[in-house]
Amino acid sequence: MTDIFELLKGKGSEKQPVIVQGITGKFGTRHTKLMMEYGTNIVAGVTPGKGGQKFENSVPIYETVKEAVDATGAKISIMFVPAKFFLGAAKDALEAGIKLLIAIPEHVPVQDAMKTIELAKEKGAIMIGPNTPGVMIPDLIKIGIMPASPFKFGNVAVLSKSGTLLYEISNNLSTSGFGQCITLGIGGDPINGTRLIDAFDMVKDYPDLDGIVVVGEIGGDAEEVFAQKIIDENFKKPIVAYVAGRKAPKEKRMGHAGAIVMGNYGSAESKIEMFTKANIPVAKRPVEVPILLAGKMEKK
């Protein structure tokens, strides 16, 4: 399995090069600037029809990901393309040898996401998203649309389905003295390139890891499968969870394409029950997360 920390950190002092697909769009432009401000090494942009131009007079723009990869050797790409063009753009990236694809777009059709995942598997690549705020190692690299202020470097991994709750809960953690070694948005879609269990596999062997915070929400069974894995692997480090949508009505999509309860499938009760079974305390409110985490750490 590709080591996400190695991919994000790179080797030696050189920062990992990152490509931005859809760099000239309004959203892409804004967030490319913010990522550069944070210190992310953006080396190239891709916008079909704008090859040869430069972004902010410094970053070269290419027609295809292949040209950008050939010129820069980048293995990471972040996508800001409209959902309708997602599949084509993702194929372009994976065929060009991208190993970590950060898929920001919301509203990507499920079948397109599934096709992308099949191709990524074939190519030995990882996709995070779609509909993810991205991934970051605080103070080192930010590949995504999250604001910088909630995050501080430390030893807790935060894995979240929701964007704003990732910011809110990370902020609560940071102000309580729990910095983060990585924060990763799973995405709010029904189908995720990196599932909660995959994200767990990515972080569980991180040597300095003190604990994991899982921010879940109604819909699907990612939380249940995650809890089962914790039981099966007898993982002992502290984990705390939060589940949004306990009081949401059934059979209604609550903002995220994936946030829907069908029968008992996807219900908050089912998730909380499984977390409890795995001895993972579930916070009732976001502010309780650091308190529960501190409690778990003391008990250890």
Next chain:
Amino acid sequence: MRLLEYQAKELFKEYDIRVPESIASKDIESGRKDAEKIGYPFVIKAQVPVGGRGKAGGIQKCHNEDEFELKYPEILNMTIKGEKTRAILLEKMTEYEKEIYLSLFLNRSKRCYTVISSAEGGVEIESVKDQVIQEVGLGEVTEKVAKEVAQKIGLTENSIPHFVDILQKLSKLTVEKEAELTEINPLVILKDGSMMALDGKMMTDDNSNFRHKELAKYQEKTELEKKAEESGFSLVELDGNIAVIGNGAGLVMSTLDMLTDNGGKAACFLDVGGTATTESVYEALTLISKMKDVKAVLVNLYGGIVKTSIVASAFLKAYDDKIIVLPVFARLMGAESEKSKEMLKDSETKLSPSIEEAINNVVMEVNK
């Protein structure tokens, strides 16, 4: 999109899956004509986008005109689990030997389509013990796999070919219409071993709507939901009296949970989305002002991509234009929250440092 039974059955017919003779209507005048065409006795079925209508009295047998005149309006005016009846389906009664269960659904953790089938049908699948579950990749079910499923649920030799045929057609329908779920419950076995879909449920992927113009006619949205979609935010109408607004689906759900825990009742879930502007938030406030029964507004923002000042400007404009006359309770955090608090300090908005406090205040306000 959640299709109603009659809509799912229209698609079943298109894909050559047998269904009983039936006609849908939305008023009793058309219903009377349908009744004549179908002939007594038949079943009157409430068309609602929610399960459990049978238990709620939404499915009733009808033997003659007197019963029809009584039951049609009764079922048409029903509200089942908060959902009003959208239409009425009159359906010919079918004689059958056995009810079974069949569905294809998007298995989110396995990231593939999955067939679920059982020799027990007509009840909620959660309560069925002997389910056969078979993963089928991107959705196309081969004859071989369909046969395996048929054998596993213990069908007799003369039923197997019918089952294989229906499952393959259902998988074609599921993949082509990009559904997250297609369900036939019950699928019934007739005397001659052939099969018929007595009910139908389908949930399609809204994000693929742009590829399916043919399904647009099934879209059932309220005026408010349509307006919300046009403005780029998500709105779910609920039956309480406190409008809940925030940015990000997770944060708004979390706010709704905490509000309900503290005895408040939400009138709506409104996520202004990641691309909110002053104009779109103003539009959101306009929508809320048109909702009935709303007594107060609860705002929870964590500014990041959407700056809280964008929302603050929208509120100021809405106050100026007298769009909001309701009391507003807000918590503002993150990007530009200090600036926003300054902007709103002389307005009617009551700011709280924490969401807990804002919730306590809004609950007290509506209960006073």
